[in-house]
Amino acid sequence: MFLVxxxxxxxETRLVQPFISDLEKLNPxxxxxxxxxxxxTEFDGRLMWKVSSAELSLDVExxxxxxTSREDVRRIVGGRxxxxxxxxxxxxxxxxxDELRLAGWSYxxxxxxLLIRSSEPFVWVERSGxxxxxxxxxxxxxxxxxxxxxxxxxxxxxxxLTEGRAASARxxxxxxxxxxxxxxxxLELLRGEQLLEETNGGPVVVRDASTLAARWTQxxxxxxxxxxxxxxxLLGEEIARERLHMADFDYALTGVEAANDYLGSAGRIGAxxxxxxxxxxxxxxxxxxxxxxxxxxxxxxxIAECGFxxxxxxxxxxxxxLRFARPWRTAGDLLSARGRTASVGLELAETLDRERV
Numbered sequence: 001m002f003l004v005x006x007x008x009x010x011x012e013t014r015l016v017q018p019f020i021s022d023l024e025k026l027n028p029x030x031x032x033x034x035x036x037x038x039x040x041t042e043f044d045g046r047l048m049w050k051v052s053s054a055e056l057s058l059d060v061e062x063x064x065x066x067x068t069s070r071e072d073v074r075r076i077v078g079g080r081x082x083x084x085x086x087x088x089x090x091x092x093x094x095x096x097x098d099e100l101r102l103a104g105w106s107y108x109x110x111x112x113x114l115l116i117r118s119s120e121p122f123v124w125v126e127r128s129g130x131x132x133x134x135x136x137x138x139x140x141x142x143x144x145x146x147x148x149x150x151x152x153x154x155x156x157x158x159x160x161l162t163e164g165r166a167a168s169a170r171x172x173x174x175x176x177x178x179x180x181x182x183x184x185x186x187l188e189l190l191r192g193e194q195l196l197e198e199t200n201g202g203p204v205v206v207r208d209a210s211t212l213a214a215r216w217t218q219x220x221x222x223x224x225x226x227x228x229x230x231x232x233x234l235l236g237e238e239i240a241r242e243r244l245h246m247a248d249f250d251y252a253l254t255g256v257e258a259a260n261d262y263l264g265s266a267g268r269i270g271a272x273x274x275x276x277x278x279x280x281x282x283x284x285x286x287x288x289x290x291x292x293x294x295x296x297x298x299x300x301x302x303i304a305e306c307g308f309x310x311x312x313x314x315x316x317x318x319x320x321x322l323r324f325a326r327p328w329r330t331a332g333d334l335l336s337a338r339g340r341t342a343s344v345g346l347e348l349a350e351t352l353d354r355e356r357v
Contacts, residue, residue, distance in 0.1 A: 015062055015088045016045070019108050026125060027051050043085070054121040058106065059085045065137045066091040067109075069146070071192060073099040084118055091133040145185040149219035151226065152178045154332070155308050156186045157216045161328035164356060166204040176314070209353045213332060217345075222254070222278065222333035226304035229284075231293035233301060237277065240291040240301065245321065247290050250282035250309035252316040254325040254333050255302075256341060259348045261319055262327050266351055272344050276300045278333065280325055282309050327352055 020032045033048040043059040050056075061076060067089045073096050076087060086106035092113050100107045106116045112129025148157060155176045159166070166172040169187055173180040187204060190196050195212050197205035206212055222228060233240035244251055252258075255278030263269070277300060281287040284305035293301065308314040316323045324330070331352060334345025 015064065015090065015110065016060075018110060019088055020047075022108065022114070023049055047086075056116075056118055056121060056123055057084060058116070058118075061085065061087050063087065063089040065089070066093070066133050067096045068093040068133070070095055070099040072096060073103065077103045077105065086116065090135070090137075091130070093133070094131050145189045147219045148186070148189065148216050149221070149225055151306065151308075152182050153186050154216070154220055154225060154329075155314055156183055157212065157220075158314055158326055158329045158332065160190075160204065160206050161209050161213060161332075161352075162326055164206050164209065168203065172204065177308075209328075209356060210349055213328070213335060213349050217332050217335040220332060221336040222304060223302070226280075226306055228278075228302050228304035229295060230297055230299040231288070231291075231301045231303060232296045232299040234292040234294060237301060240293070241277065243290050243292075244279075247286070249286045249290075250316075250323075251287070252280045252309055252323050252325040254278045254280060254330045256334065256344050258324040258327075258330040259334060259344050261322075261324060262317075262330070263348060263351060265319065266355075268347075268351065271347065272340050276302055278302045278304070280304050280306050280309060282307065 016034060020034065023032050024030060031048075031050040033050070035046050044062045045060045047058045047060050048055060049058065063076065067073060067076065067087065068091070073087075077100075083104060084106075085104075086108065087100060089107075089109050091111055092100070092107055092109040097107060097113060097115070101115070106118075108114050108116075109129060111134060112127060114125060114127040114129070116123055116125040118124075145153070148154070155178055156172060159172060159176050166175070169184045170180055172178075172187075173183045176183070187196065190212070193215065195207055195215060197207050199205055235243070255276060256272055256274040257277065260272075260274065279287070279302070281303055282305070284303060287293065287303055287305075291301070293303070309316060314326055314329065317326060318324075325333070327348065331345050331349040335342055335349065337345070
């Protein structure tokens with residue numbers, strides 16, 4: 001084994017040494033040579049693995065921290081071709097391994113995950129290690145947002161979908177009542193996934209509303225995000241709904257009923273009659289008392305307690321004598337469901353998107 005390690009950080013050195021030892025164990029008698037990256041290469045180093053008369057050259061990229069997402073991989077790979085390129089990291093998640101495969105890269109991590117492939121000379125070595133990180137990285141600075149499933153994130157996304165833009169993160173915070181730090185983290189995630197226009201520090205502008213809604217509902221769910229519960233009413237559903245008019249709490253109907261009402265106002269007929277009543281309320285206990293509700297996993301009244309119904313936050317849409325959730329909120333609620341219910345959400349989202357133009 002021949003090593004030249006002048007410029008590498010200590011952690012990176014600790015990754016290279018076990019990797020080389022692993023290669024030597026895979027093929028006893030083979031020789032491994034390593035050289036640090038020079039100025040004429042964009043990789044951290046080059047490794048030569050000599051087995052009998054064959055010699056495999058690998059361009060090596062090293063990350064001392066874990067690589068856990070497809071976005072991590074895309075940032076690492078950039079525009080570099082994957083022919084005989086390999087990533088070394090402390091841990092590489094299954095999703096990141098899959099993305100590296102798609103990019104044509106090989107990989108190795110300290111938990112046993114390994115793929116080395118080459119067409120000339122032909123080499124294919126593959127091994128599975130751990131699927132969960134045994135030693136998660138300690139957070140560095142501000143924690144990045146990895147999901148849009150939370151209630152606060154939903155308020156920010158609905159505002160962006162409704163308005164299409166915002167002057168700044170601080171203004172969006174003022175409009176939604178969500179903290180500036182949380183708003184900034186949501187925007188950072190959206191920018192990282194190219195869901196916002198690049199304005200070079202200017203206003204926040206949605207690139208494509210339908211794409212943003214689809215991405216949001218990969219994480220978000222009306223039932224899961226708000227821990228919605230199913231009920232039946234001792235009064236009967238029709239009388240229970242009438243009691244909403246005398247309620248001392250805020251409420252907003254959503255789901256298929258809300259979508260059909262909005263589509264009807266746009267001159268369209270809803271394709272699916274509502275079979276359930278979905279309601280946002282500001283006070284779940286008060287809703288149970290007023291509507292005489294009893295918990296029932298098969299009940300057709302679904303109640304979600306939330307804090308965004310006041311006009312200072314997301315507000316509601318009033319039609320006739322009923323209050324409905326904002327149309328983009330309803331579209332998200334339906335898109336996060338399955339089957340025909342989701343198709344109603346798609347129709348509503350497409351209608352809203354056309355109206356923006």
